[in-house]
Amino acid sequence: MARFNTRTAKAQPASPVTTTGRVLRTHEGGRGRERDPRSELFLLAVSHLVSQQTFYESGTARDQRFVRLVRELAVADPSWTAGLLGWLRGEGNIRTAAVVGAAEYVKARLDAGATDGPxxxxxxxxxxxRPDEPGELLAYWTATYGRAVPKPVKRGIADAVRRLYTGKALLKYDxxxxxxxxxxxxNLVHAAPDPDKPWQGELFQYALDRxxxxxxxxxxxxxxxxxxxxxxxxxxxxxxxxxxxSADGAERLAEAGMTWEALAGWLQGPMDKAAWEAVIPSMGAMALVRNLRNFDEAGVSDEVAARVAAxxxxxxxxxxSRQFPFRYLAxxxxxxxxxxxxxLEQALRHSLASVPALPGRTLVLVDRSGSMFYSRLSDRSExxxxxxxxxxxxxxxxRAEHADLVEFGTSSNAVPFRKGESVLKVLGRFGDLGGTDTVAAVRRHYRRHDRVLIVTDEQxxxxxxxxxxxxxxxxxxxxxxNLAGYRAGHGPSGTGNRHVFAGLTDAAFRMVPLLEAGRDAAWPWQRDVAA
Incomplete structure (x- = not known):
């Protein structure tokens, strides 16, 4: 009788976030699993806002762990680390961790005398x-390592300067x-103008003069x-x-690169209805989203509001805009x-375009414990x-065919919803449930589902x-x-139907159909290569 070559036999796919088998303890004392350095750095990087305090880790401790991992892997696995950093700032849309990571990558490799890799x-x-980021990297380097800036850093910044500096960028960021x-x-990096941009030499001179x-x-x-x-x-x-x-006021402001932030100072007075309606046509989509309250308080007309809404x-x-979905909730x-x-409901749904419509029965468990409420997602947000x-x-x-949605903490509860209902409306039914008894929540609510998804900090x-x-x-x-990037995971991952992904966008969900189709999942920046 065949034991292995049966009709139901299929390959067990692997995913990139991998545990080593070594047992650790979670911050709550649960039996945790150690991840390999690449997995630990990835989870930390996609959830790390530099210097930000979390419930279980100080901002300093997280920064030090991030720097240690980047420096270690910059020497041990430079191609993977370079891929992570580029993806982090690109598709990942995380600025500060990428900038810090690049500086530490270079420092580690210069210290080690490494010449392989990117x-x-x-x-x-x-x-x-973004045009302000060359200054961010330079400020980080000099504050951390002094005013002696090595040539690779200068040349990398100079490459970015040629690509990013324009007249409009100068007005906004200089x-x-x-x-x-x-x-x-x-002055510091001696960037030569791009030969394909004949206007850039005069722009550079003006930046120096001003x-x-x-x-x-x-x-x-x-x-x-x-x-x-x-x-x-x-x-x-x-x-x-x-x-x-005036009739051409909006056009004049746009032609002059006048941002909404600068307009109030230029007027030397309040941003009233006329001021907002003049600058709204030249505002970016996320600037519009952040100022909806200001539009209402100024009394922006319904006609203008309709254009904003569209x-x-x-x-x-x-x-x-590549903004995180929770920006629309804010x-x-x-x-x-x-x-x-x-x-905003439509925008939120568009931002969640990668969420798959999973077949069969799915159990979705959402961590609403105290540690998940402790730290803000950004300095600008509550x-x-x-x-x-x-x-x-x-x-x-x-989106799922049949789903049970559960919130958990010390206790756990089903969160009611109806098909086709507003995401924003469902969010109002979640609460704050104290501790983190994930095991009890799974045991109570798992009823022969086809899959289980747990959104959590794993502690x-x-x-x-x-x-x-x-x-x-x-x-x-x-x-x-994983939404926090702590060191210990709450279970094994990488093989055997146990997988971990992370980030603050929905892009990680692409892994689920891939793994269920029996295909291995690659790191996000390696997907095209794997395909």
Whole structure:
């Protein structure tokens, strides 16, 4: 009789986040699993906001762990580490960790005398995607390692400067609040103008002049944005309100690269209805989302509001903005008018485009313990990891063929929802449930489901029944979505129907159908290669 070559036989797929088999303890004392260094760094990187305190780890401790792992892997596995850093700033859309990681990557390799793998210069340039980021990396390097900046760092920054510096970028980011102005950076890295951008030489000279001789600096006549901006700045204050109320006011502000942040200072007065309506056409999608409350308070007209609503809910705009889904939840919570509710719901759904419609029966467990509420997702937001977990869990349940949605902490409860219901409406049914008894939640709610997904920080309390993944039969997949990046996992991962993924976007969900189809899942930046 055949034991292995049967009709039901299929390959057991592997996933990249892998445990070593060594037993650790979670911060709550549960039996945890150690991850290999690459897995630990990945989970930490996609959830790490530099210097941010978490419930179980200080900001300093997390920063030190992040730096130690980057430096170790920069020497041991430079190609993988360079791939992580470039992806982190690109598709991952995480700025500060990528910038810090690139600096530490270069420092570790210079200290070790390593010459294999991707060039240090290339790694530096790959994480600089916004015009203020060359200054961020330079400031980090000099604050950490002194004013002697090595050539690979200078050359990588210079490559980014040529790619990123424009007249509009100078107006937005070259401000007096910065320690390193555009002119300082040009002096330090000696960036030559891009030969394909004949206007850039004059721009660089203007950046130097306005840094060192602002009283006599004149923008190049070839740069229409800078010359239009200078003309607006030259207007007497008493005449500036007339610009925003004129028929061509919105066009003049856009031509001059006037941002909404700068407009109030230019007007030297409040941002009233006319001011907002003049600058709204030139605002980016996420700037619009962040200012919905301000639009309401200023009394922006319904006609203008309708145009705002159309932009923020446009699928292409949502994809282009690359914002985290929970940004739309934050806007929904802070915008007082109901006219924004449906556009934000649409935008949230578009931002969750990677959530699969899973077949069969799915158990979705969302961690609502105290540790998930402790730290904010960013310095600008009041939202927590508990909020992010609820967003992802609710979206997954609403898309699945048949799903049971459960919140858990010290206790656990089913979260009711109906097919086709608003994600934002479902989120209002989640609560704060104290401790982290993940094992009890799985044992109580698992009823022969086809798969289990747990959205959590993995720091469960001990029980007499083993780890949370052991409560589910071995042939049933258990997917853990880690939102905190602590060292110890709550169960094995990488093989045997036990897998972990992470991040603050829905992109990780792409792994689930892949693994259930019997295909191995690669690191996100290696997907095209694997395919």
């Amino acid at each position: 060039a240090n210069r290339q790694v530096v340039a790959s994480v600089l995607r 401000t007096a609040s910065k320690g390193y102005r555009f002119g300082d950076i040009l 840094r060192h001789h602002p009283e006599t600096a004149l923008p190049p006549a070839s740069d229409r944005v800078l010359t239009a901006h200078r003309a607006l700045m030259a207007l007497p204050v008493a005449e500036r309100r007339a610009v925003v109320t 932009r923020i809910s446009d699928p292409a705009e949502v994809a282009r 806007a929904y919570q802070h915008a007082p008018s109901l006219r924004w509710a449906y556009p 939202l927590t990891r508990a909020d992010a977990a609820a967003v992802f869990g609710a979206a997954l349940a609403l 469960y309390a001990p029980s007499g029944y083993g780890d949370p993944t052991e409560q589910v039969p071995a042939h049933i997949p258990v997917y853990t979505w």
